[in-house]
Amino acid sequence: MSIPSYATHNPRANCRSSAYLDWLQMLSGACLVIFMIMHLFFVGSVIISPSLMNGLSDVFEWTGMAQIGGPVIFFLLLLHFVLAARKIPFASKQQGIMLADARRMHHLDTWLWVIQAVSGMVILVMGSIHLWTVLTDLPITAEKNAMRLRDSAGWVSFYVVFIPIVWLHTGIGFYRIMVKWGVVGIDGRSSLRQKDALVVAAAMIIGFATLLRFIFLSK
Amino acid sequence: MARTLTFSIFRYNPQDPASVPHMQEFRLEETESMTLFIALNRLREEQDHSLQFDFCCRAAICGACAMVINGRPGLACHSKTKDYPDKITLMPLPVFKLIGDLSVDTGTWFRGMAKRVESWCHTKKIFDPTAQEERMDNALAERIYELDRCVECGCCVAACGTALMRDDFLGAVALNRVARFVLDPRDERSEQDYFDIIGTDEGVFGCMGLLGCQDVCPKSLPLQEVLGKLRLKMAFAAANHLLPRFLRREIKL
Numbered sequence: 110m111s112i113p114s115y116a117t118h119n120p121r122a123n124c125r126s127s128a129y130l131d132w133l134q135m136l137s138g139a140c141l142v143i144f145m146i147m148h149l150f151f152v153g154s155v156i157i158s159p160s161l162m163n164g165l166s167d168v169f170e171w172t173g174m175a176q177i178g179g180p181v182i183f184f185l186l187l188l189h190f191v192l193a194a195r196k197i198p199f200a201s202k203q204q205g206i207m208l209a210d211a212r213r214m215h216h217l218d219t220w221l222w223v224i225q226a227v228s229g230m231v232i233l234v235m236g237s238i239h240l241w242t243v244l245t246d247l248p249i250t251a252e253k254n255a256m257r258l259r260d261s262a263g264w265v266s267f268y269v270v271f272i273p274i275v276w277l278h279t280g281i282g283f284y285r286i287m288v289k290w291g292v293v294g295i296d297g298r299s300s301l302r303q304k305d306a307l308v309v310a311a312a313m314i315i316g317f318a319t320l321l322r323f324i325f326l327s328k
Numbered sequence: 329m330a331r332t333l334t335f336s337i338f339r340y341n342p343q344d345p346a347s348v349p350h351m352q353e354f355r356l357e358e359t360e361s362m363t364l365f366i367a368l369n370r371l372r373e374e375q376d377h378s379l380q381f382d383f384c385c386r387a388a389i390c391g392a393c394a395m396v397i398n399g400r401p402g403l404a405c406h407s408k409t410k411d412y413p414d415k416i417t418l419m420p421l422p423v424f425k426l427i428g429d430l431s432v433d434t435g436t437w438f439r440g441m442a443k444r445v446e447s448w449c450h451t452k453k454i455f456d457p458t459a460q461e462e463r464m465d466n467a468l469a470e471r472i473y474e475l476d477r478c479v480e481c482g483c484c485v486a487a488c489g490t491a492l493m494r495d496d497f498l499g500a501v502a503l504n505r506v507a508r509f510v511l512d513p514r515d516e517r518s519e520q521d522y523f524d525i526i527g528t529d530e531g532v533f534g535c536m537g538l539l540g541c542q543d544v545c546p547k548s549l550p551l552q553e554v555l556g557k558l559r560l561k562m563a564f565a566a567a568n569h570l571l572p573r574f575l576r577r578e579i580k581l
Contacts, residue, residue, distance in 0.1 A: 127533040128523075128566030131559070195529075196536050203493045210489045210540075213399040218539040219489050289537035290563075291556020298539075298552065 134192035135290060137185050138282050144182055145279045145312075152254075153315045156322050159251035170248045179244045186240070190233050197226045221281050228278040235271045255326035265324065272316040280309035331358040333409060335371065336417045337379070341428045351417075352376075364404035364418070365393060368430075380429035388546055391481030394421055395430045401483035403546040421486040423495075434482040441502045445525050449515045468511065475508040475554065477547050484551060487540035496530045500541035500551045503532055507554045510561075510581050519565045527562045535559065557581050 151169075155162040169175040198204050211219040242257075243249060258264050284305045287293040293301050333356050340349035354371050365386050372379045384390040386405045393404040396419040398412060409416065424432040441447070484500040485491045491499045506526050509515045526532045535555055542552040561579035568576045 125527070125566040127529045127531075128527055128563050131533040132563055132567060196534075198493055206492050207489045210487075210492055213396070214487060214540060214544075215399060216487070216538075216540055216543060218537075218543070222489070222536060222538050285537050288539065288552060289535070289556060289559065291553060291558075291560050295542065295550055295552050 130192055130195065134189065134195075135286055137189040137192060139286060140185055141182075141189060142279055142283050142286075144185075145275065149312055149315055152319050155251050155254075155326075156315070156318055159255075159326060162251045166249045175244075175247055175249065179240065179247075183237075183240045183244070186233070186236055190229060193225075193229060197229075221285065225278060225281050225285070228274045228281075231270075231274050232278055235267070235274070238267075239271065251323070251326060255323045258320070258323045259326075265320070268320050272320065273313055276309050276312045276316065279312070280305050331414055332356070333358050333367070334415045335367065336415065337371075337430065338419045339379075339429055340426065341378075341380070342426055343428065358409055362409045364395075364397065364407045364409065364416070367409060367416075368404060368418075380427065380431045382431045389479060391434075391479030394434070394481035394483050394486070394546075395419065396421060396486065401486040401544050403481055403483070406546050421482050422492060423485050424482055432482075434480065437482070437485075438480050438501075441498070442505070445498070445502050445506050447505050447509070449509065449512065450517045450521075451514055452516060462514070464513070468513070472508055472511050475504055475511070475549065478504060478549060479547060481546060483544045483546060484541035487544040489538050489540065490534060490536050494530070494534065497534050498526065498531050500535075500545075500555060502526075503535070503558055504549060504551060504554050507558055507581055510558075519561075523562055523565050526558070527566060532559045532562050554581070 151165055152162065154165055166175070169178070198207060207219075208223065210216075211223050246253060258268070284302060287301055288298060335354040335356065336351050337354060338349065339347075339352045341347040354375055356367055356370060356375075359366070363386075365383060368379070368381050369383070372381075381395070381404070382392040383405065384392040386393075388403050388406040391403070394401060395404055396402075397404070397407055398417050401421060404418075418430055420426055420430050421432050421434070424434050424437050427433055478501060480501065482501070488497070488499055491497045503526060506522060509517065510522060528534070532555065537555075539552055541555075542550075545551055557579060558581070560577075561581065564577045564579055568578075
């Protein structure tokens, strides 16, 4: 039965917090999408030349973007997680209902949400490790990254898992913002999904190419 | 060659203490242009008189025959057997109270929904039976009618992961209903009035954008667009007073 689950003395439940939190969830997500694209171009520049990446890194260092921007991104990541987690069921019964629904319906968009929820948890842990490692060892240079990856199979396998998960989450997140906030209509949905998948695939390829470039750098 | 269809149908009578929920299999020869409406009626007539299911109009107008067909909610009268594999599984709609087998009570839920969103024109004008009826722009009337085509079958609620998880979530049908009154110039409710009804986590901000509603709606209502625009409208309604003038928006549905 759909009746309000609580009573209130205030006849007007004039509370805007749900709206603000939804705004923040979307905006923090959108900022992180933009950041991820910039991040891709920044580290991807090593494919062209390590000195290009180091040059960009110097700019971030001089302007303070690495020292201040880095922790801001870290904060955004945590904020986005907390806001999005409000929608993720914590009780196993509800999780079971959601999974059963996605399975029974064979419904892509419900599955996309499940992927978002799971990948979000993984990114919280792996992203924190990645950010902590990079930000406690500034400035970022191609050589330092190369050293880290050359010396350790652990770090390589870390990024082999981390890169696809991050891009999956970023791509699906972008698509979901577009359909949830009415930016894309019914007709545009499937073509958006296809284009989005192409961009995600391209980002993953560039990501792995970057990883390989670091591993084989100056060898 | 006509196919022999196997129907796996949920059986349970909550009124009978001896009844246990289980799936029962039936076999039936497929005939031309067979719908699930035809199939179920034949099964009840020829094989098992105790099979419970709801039907009324057999033309996708009354919304009574909604059930879960091979995992997806849909109208039985609107579903041709030729579009399905040899085995068809039929379950009652979740969320709603089970009456027995495939029959559920959507009426009580929908009455609760209608009361919650106050699904009627709020006006202070006193009706004058002698006056000529007020005119409405035809394009606007058609836009209202487009959303008013909802038959209250309950498929969108049954397909919504959020509604399944949280029983206080309004669901697409309620948000669509509100949108219909937002469009209607005869309803004098303010944006704040609408915000009070749907501007919460049980309303439009609780929608997680799974779009199950859009993908199962037998009437193909534009639920994705309605929910998207309603979210944007309510989000700006809450934030406009904080925004600089050039960023403020009054979203039209």
